[in-house]
Amino acid sequence: MARGAATAKRGSAASELVRGVLACALLVAPISATGGAIALAQDAPAAAQSESPSAAAPAEKTVEKIPILLARQDRETPLPLSLLDLPPDDLGISGAKLGIKDNNTTGRFMNQEFSLDVVEDSDAAKLIQDVVKKVDEGVHFVLVDVAPDTLLKLSDALAGKNAMIINYALADDRLRQEDCRPDVMHTAPSRAMLADALAQYLVWKKWNRWLLVLGPQEGDKLYADALRRAAKRFGAKIVEERTFKYEGGSRRADGGFEQVQQQIPTFTQSAPDYDVLVVADEGSLFGDYLPYRTWDPRPVAGTSGLVAESWHPAIELWGGTQFQNRFKHLADRNMRPIDYNAWLATRMVGEAASRTKSANYKDLIAYIKSPKFDVAGFKGVGLSVRDWDGQLRQPILVATPKILVSVSPQKGFLHQVSELDTLGYDKPETKCKAYTQ
Template sequence: MRKERVAMKSMVPNTLLAFIGLFLASVNAVPLLAQEAQPTKPAQAKKVEKPVTEIRIGYLRAYEPQLALSVLDVPPRDEGVAGANVAIADNNTTGNFLGQKFTLDVTEVKPGSDIVPLFKSMIEKGDRYVLADLSAAQLLSIADIARDNGVLLFNIGATDDALREEECRVNVFHIAPTRSMLADGLAQYLIWKQWPRWVLIYGSHESDRLFADALRRAATRFGGQILAEKEFKDEGTARRTDTGVVQIQRQMPVFTQDLPEHDVVLVADESEVFGTYVPFRTWIPRPVAGTAGLTPSAWHPASEQWGGTQIQNRFAKANGRRMLSKDMSAWTAVRIVGDAATRTQSAEPEKIEAFIRADDFSIAAFKGQKLTFRKWNWQLRQPVFLGDGRSVVTTSPQEGFLHQVSELDTLGVDQPETKCVLK
């Protein structure tokens, strides 16, 4: 009996060890079986990057530092270019999803210089859309070259009516308003206010005379009366430094003393020789309008209506100043190209041009309504802002000035009046 107990004791540990071994083997086998049962994960597919197409937009500007009677009116160095850069960023926001990358190629020349060689080099670099901030003569010198090379020009600087009339071109889109559009916008408001009697003071430079002509045309068109005119001749002084406050205070009342009774003094001084000195210095206390006082423009830095606050804030954040008319014209031109590329989902110049020329084309530019092109001369229809240095007073067209096609066509040369034969 004692021997059997000893044998049983010796068997227990062996049996227990065998059981533990089998248990551990089964536990270790579970993960292996589980791993074998799981499907093999496929290799992660490589992300295919969409090819990026570059859409180059050229910017050709005639620039030199400008003088002004007031230091507050000296144009900023990046006027126009700043607006184009903001629009490039706006275009790329959408373009990134479509594989489009917009770039701006800025080229500067001196006013009056020969720009043909530089323009040809821009074409060679691939600029098929070019913003032109040039004089009328410079713009005309490249218009036909651009047409022959399939380049679209967007005029953002020259307000000359002749570029839309006698010298119009099929490949030049005019974003800047004409002098006649600006003058008509001003005249409508003065007539609406029932201030129809005007006197006109104009400068001795060509641009001053052209704006004076636009004001005379507006008077005839809307029922204003220009009772008297005077030319203020540029004597070649150093402007601010040669004319002291006391001298101005005495000269301007005398200069306006012999003018007949009137409601408003119109000023045509695009050359910045005397206009700033007219308000509050006339012999008879009257409002001043034109290039001084109440001024018509394509945009106003204080505009906040129709979403204007949004574009003003984005522009100010990027550039540290408010948006000016040329900034808005440049922004609009770049957005026209960007919108066309986005809507067509194409970078092909033929498709983009066809979209811009389509009957249903329009562009939103924070001006209260969609803007469209006049097909007879490719001038952009747009409201005209009237304001002083502080705020927007009103926008034209004014209430009551009707048109059978678009009230915006009450501003500037209408289709029945046009002399344009596109070529």
């Protein structure tokens, strides 16, 4: 009985306390024009809703689109000597695709989205027309694999437009010299760069006496010119030159190797004493016949045997293994130099966009041409653009078909600004006027 009375007394006290709290709340509540203090309770849900995180969250940022165009001119080329050298259909294109993928890996964190479009045609005029149309629609960066004259005509067609052409295939020195253009850059090394890289290694080995063998095609003659320049530049001597007269039609016939086995020793017989046979055969029509068949037991270098290239499928240094694996996963084949050059061209745009945090064409070009710019290329150093001809400076690999032998520039070949500028035409040597205007 006493327990029940105590419980009732505590319940009564609690009720009094609740009524007191409510009364105080009514006294301090603001009086509305329509409903007094009651209006506070009615308006509270609306006020809470207006201050909720979802309502106050900022709008999503607009994704900036950066389209890149790859233009490729279909042109007839002689079949290479080896079936292993047949060019894949996606040569260069797969390299650019990997570059787009790499750009978007960073771009998605910066609200930037890169895309690749490809136009191909054997008709130069039609290809130029298609590229101009794409540029007028908003594309600013055009990667090209075209004939030299087509490149110059394309540059003229795009003059005055916000567009930059990046050559990833042509090695012609004239495109960096007297025929240079202010709207053309080059990730493909020039013939002079390739010849200088090879010459530095041969001179470092003290193989200073060269027997030069060149083919009849125009590219062979141009590469031979680059080798002559490199020999003079680095102190080698060409003891004799011989032109190989190529006759096709029977190289895959039964007994073809027997004819070659008899012809090559005779062709290289009675040469002055030399240390290395240097061959200029850009079409791969006969150069691979020379190793192990010369009259004198000598190494072969140039376009066959020991070669200088921008990339090699066996390189493992500087993260090269994972880079090679990513490309092989994408393309189901090994990366070739032209693929690497196209990847570099795409990455130049991506690197500039991420560094400037901009998709504006003028911002990107100004940064790429500035001394601040460099791009990683799995070669141990940053790669940058020469301000006198638009050439991307880079180390050049010296390799056999199976393995990396060396990397040029070689030790001991010094330069007052960058050792990379010992490869190719240096600023005091340039005939390019477009970049200095």
